[in-house]
Amino acid sequence: MTRHEPSPTRPLGSPLRGPLALAAVVAAVAHIPVIAPHLDEAPYMGGLFIALTGACLLLAGAVLAYDTALVYLASAVTCGAAVLGYAATRLVAFPMLADDVGNWFEPLGVVSILTETAVVVLSLLALSGARRPAAPVPAPAVHGAMR
Secondary structure: OOOOOOOOOOOOOOOOHHHHHHHHHHHHHHHHHHHHHHHHHOHHHHHHHHHHHHHHHHHHHHHHHOOOHHHHHHHHHHHHHHHHHHHHHHHOOOOOOHHHOOOOOOHHHHHHHHHHHHHHHHHHHHHHHHHOOOOOOOOOOOOOOOO
16 A cells, blocks of 8 residues: 655545534624624724635635645634734724724624634644554564464
């Protein structure tokens, strides 16, 4: 048997792709109710929410359809950036979003952060599983061999 070298475009066959896709869809859906208010009060953030919602839906489909290291990496980077962005808006007053500072427990924000964090963790687990070396195959025992 030959062992295939890891490839960013070879399907990984990860059992984590279903839960990851579900988490990405929930993260996307959690942003939909806040798009319109943010387009009114801070249009740049509303636009970012639209982009993130689309990206999460696209990544959910891509992980189910392609299951490649590139898709898992894109998922981790996208949702990781969203988590960092959420934290930044809670720590520093962004233009037109000063009221978000310290508001860590806004319900849809909590859902978003939990599901985006799940996407990051599941992506990294899928990627780490792809890098594990194959278990060594023991040599077959030779019966009747002379000692």
